[in-house]
Amino acid sequence: MATARPVRAGLSGPAAASRDPVESFVRRHRSRPLEALPWLIAIACYFAFPDYDALGAQIFATILFALSLDLVLGYAGIVTLGHAAFFGTGAYAAGLLAAHGWGEPLTGLCIAAIVAGLLGLATGALILRTTGLSLLMQTLVVSVMLYEAANKARPITGGDDGLQGMQVWPIFGRLPFDLFGRTAYWYCLAILFLGWLMARQIVHSAFGRSLVGMRENPARMHALGAPVGRRRLILYTIAAALAGIAGALIAQITQVVGLSSLGLDRSGAVLIMLIIGGVGRLYGAFIGVPLYMIAQDRFAELDPTEWYFWIGLLMVLVVLFARGGVLGLVQSRLRQ
Amino acid sequence: MTSLLETSGLSKSFGALVVANGIDFRLEAGARHALIGPNGAGKTSFVNLVSGVLHPSAGSILLDGNDVTALPQAARVKRGLVRTFQISALFRNLSVIEHVTLAIAERTGVAGDLIRPAGRHRAVVEEAFAVLETLGLAEDALRPVSELPYGRQRLTEIAVALGLAPKVLLLDEPAAGVPAGESGVIIDVVERLPPDIAVLIIEHDMDLVFRLARRITVMVQGTVLAEGTPQDIAADPRVRQVYLGEHGPR
Numbered sequence: 001m002a003t004a005r006p007v008r009a010g011l012s013g014p015a016a017a018s019r020d021p022v023e024s025f026v027r028r029h030r031s032r033p034l035e036a037l038p039w040l041i042a043i044a045c046y047f048a049f050p051d052y053d054a055l056g057a058q059i060f061a062t063i064l065f066a067l068s069l070d071l072v073l074g075y076a077g078i079v080t081l082g083h084a085a086f087f088g089t090g091a092y093a094a095g096l097l098a099a100h101g102w103g104e105p106l107t108g109l110c111i112a113a114i115v116a117g118l119l120g121l122a123t124g125a126l127i128l129r130t131t132g133l134s135l136l137m138q139t140l141v142v143s144v145m146l147y148e149a150a151n152k153a154r155p156i157t158g159g160d161d162g163l164q165g166m167q168v169w170p171i172f173g174r175l176p177f178d179l180f181g182r183t184a185y186w187y188c189l190a191i192l193f194l195g196w197l198m199a200r201q202i203v204h205s206a207f208g209r210s211l212v213g214m215r216e217n218p219a220r221m222h223a224l225g226a227p228v229g230r231r232r233l234i235l236y237t238i239a240a241a242l243a244g245i246a247g248a249l250i251a252q253i254t255q256v257v258g259l260s261s262l263g264l265d266r267s268g269a270v271l272i273m274l275i276i277g278g279v280g281r282l283y284g285a286f287i288g289v290p291l292y293m294i295a296q297d298r299f300a301e302l303d304p305t306e307w308y309f310w311i312g313l314l315m316v317l318v319v320l321f322a323r324g325g326v327l328g329l330v331q332s333r334l335r336q
Numbered sequence: 337m338t339s340l341l342e343t344s345g346l347s348k349s350f351g352a353l354v355v356a357n358g359i360d361f362r363l364e365a366g367a368r369h370a371l372i373g374p375n376g377a378g379k380t381s382f383v384n385l386v387s388g389v390l391h392p393s394a395g396s397i398l399l400d401g402n403d404v405t406a407l408p409q410a411a412r413v414k415r416g417l418v419r420t421f422q423i424s425a426l427f428r429n430l431s432v433i434e435h436v437t438l439a440i441a442e443r444t445g446v447a448g449d450l451i452r453p454a455g456r457h458r459a460v461v462e463e464a465f466a467v468l469e470t471l472g473l474a475e476d477a478l479r480p481v482s483e484l485p486y487g488r489q490r491l492t493e494i495a496v497a498l499g500l501a502p503k504v505l506l507l508d509e510p511a512a513g514v515p516a517g518e519s520g521v522i523i524d525v526v527e528r529l530p531p532d533i534a535v536l537i538i539e540h541d542m543d544l545v546f547r548l549a550r551r552i553t554v555m556v557q558g559t560v561l562a563e564g565t566p567q568d569i570a571a572d573p574r575v576r577q578v579y580l581g582e583h584g585p586r
Contacts, residue, residue, distance in 0.1 A: 021477035205452060206449045209437070212427070220427065223425070224442045231448070
């Protein structure tokens, strides 16, 4: 290994004493106690709010969706308005399986992940060649085309009536999905946990750090000899698979798949949730999604006709006063 | 002597604008070679052509005897052809040590690792820190580059390049924009670069050029006007006329 080391004394004496940076860098990926907080809250909420298990399960699945968007947007710097394409594809994959005689939920998730991942690979290979606004438009085009295809394929998807007749079997053949969403709550929480572990691993890996480099300055990564295009495509595929799992979760717990799962609204909503929580921080999804969905639930009850206004107001406040989302706000307060 | 880097008839034009016109250039092993010329002479374009940011309209580039004209930038980097940027091109929010770690991770091929945490590749981090120590950047290792004075950012730029273990190092105005008080450190660093690296330095600062270079190439309007030792160049009347003006070196 040809290392560039000109005039240099060995690593001894004062040099050795100042080697803390290496230690702190090497330990950076280790877990911190604070990271257990979301999971403890999730477990506590099960006992504190027993009537909201179904909403909780949906929140967990949506967090997974937002987390996959955070990988794409926050880490690889790919701005997308079409992330629902993968969510919806996963939802339809799991839904069609369950409606046609294979209701085993875990294999359903795996197949949804594979189908959505392949879609991510195929479309990513085409559209990731571009950047900026034209990339944004192409992500939009992919999801709109899929939406229309699902709409036209009425005999298969049910069109705008939605896909009906799903029969989801008990988990491991033992734990049936109940009306109150108790099984769904733990099922979604467990899958979210696995998805988060995977995302966390990727973000802290050497691969993940090179993604951050690409987000900050892609030209410089080229000059470091990095295969920028290939890495972005790998990440896009992984994130698409995660989004597919999120869609499959929602399909399995609600036992219905609608066209809206592929819609622009959903791509936009998840983007807003992530921005409220904080982009590129891995935990933004854990704050933004519950905030948005609980606010939505409350506003819809208090003000059924104009609840969207209040969501809009929340968004305006975030953009005005908390550019980095809630997490960004907390971080800058801590620094002061 | 063998030439590590050689261009022949290298040309590039954007429509009517010719930025490189048949440039023949050789960089020997262990060279300390300066490329000078007035603004707009095509020096940075030449670096962009050699490093693969631009693709030439005609001519060829040989690296260590192999034709790399058609290779993309990343592939040239893998073969040891490394450059720095005139305007610091860094990752603003990342720490200094992370910059060098990214470079070494790319060179050693661990950057594709999706599973193991970056910190587990301890050898990479150790090597990055060793590079920082040689450049006097160790105490700033954990600071984001955006917080550093510009001179330190320029040093980081060189540290990143060294992390790639270059055979040929193209330094595009390493001291550009650095306050006079800080440029001495950069000159020292360039002076102390390992002798086995062939260095091509593009620079406006004549003090720096005449202190570092053993050979100088003068470019004017996309062509090579003169090439030779610092004494030859200083004595060349054409060079004095177009470039050095009335006052020569020092």
